[in-house]
Amino acid sequence: MIRFIHLADVHLGAVPDRGCPWSSQREEEIWDTFRRVIASVSKNPVELLFIAGDLFHRQPLKRELKEVNYLFSTIPDTQVFLMAGNHDAISRESFYRDYPWAPNVTFFQTETPETVQAPGLPVYVTGFSYHRREIREPLYDSLTPGPEEGFHVLLAHGGDENHIPMDKLALASSGFDYIALGHIHMPQAVIRDKMVYPGALEPIDRGDMGPHGYVEGSCENGKVQTRFVPFASRSYKKLVLELGEESTQFSLEEQMKTALLKDGGQDIYRVVLQGVHAPDTMIFPEKLKLLGNVVEILDETRPAYDLEALRKRYSGTLAGDYIAHFTGRTLSLTEEKALYYGLRALLEAGASAGTLLQQT
């Protein structure tokens, strides 16, 4: 049985959530998690390690390649195959060029496909590197493996319009036993056990929601099996807080503290406020950012106005006309916001001037 680990989109050197308090720590965690993968391979060696592009977020520095190569040298029983993706595409002056890798490492340096046999194993890996940040030609679709008996792997980065578009059916029937993909940050199997994106090893930005890690697999008598291994140190999560008419700023803060505590609190959250709040209650969502790792707060709450009653009550006034303008049809989120902001302004102005209330 041949065992492998497939990872992609490590994005070493990325600084997620720049400007947020946890940002520099995240930069370190991306490196740490990569080291943890190598340490776990060192403890429990597999035959093959595939890194399907974007190991670096940008051109690697020389000392960064040295660190990575050192890590690879600590797993001499594992054959490492890697390529440059669109983020770390090999530039003219790139340190990737002719880097003296450890003996167990195959770096696909050229921009034309090459097939390399893993020393002493019936394993054939085909790949090439990006030399420019965008490649619009479907360079993978027509590739086929060699005639040798064995485990044939294609290392491939991209899959969208500007990064080597891929025809799933063409690749499915290409003859490769496994297509180790990279570029899409959400883990997903295009074809189960055959064509898989492991996703970014660590989430790189707030769009990379949910668990992240790598793919672990095996090939035995031509049968490939894979499974996703969650390995990232944190993930981006959505946290929904439901408000009611009794909610206040302080009660909301308590609600959030409890929710974070229950969830472990180490992750990074996109907070969504839903439900209603009493019209006379002010909520300051930005203050919630002090309570945890919060990248973004979406306030979808609306004041608990009884529109029908208000429309009747203020019929013939500006506020009444304003409500009438919005009622009787489905409102977009923007229109709904306009309705409630406008209404609050009109009612407050009316209340202070006394004019609207006098009519009741």
Ligand SMILES: [Mn+2]
């Ligand atoms: Mn990419």
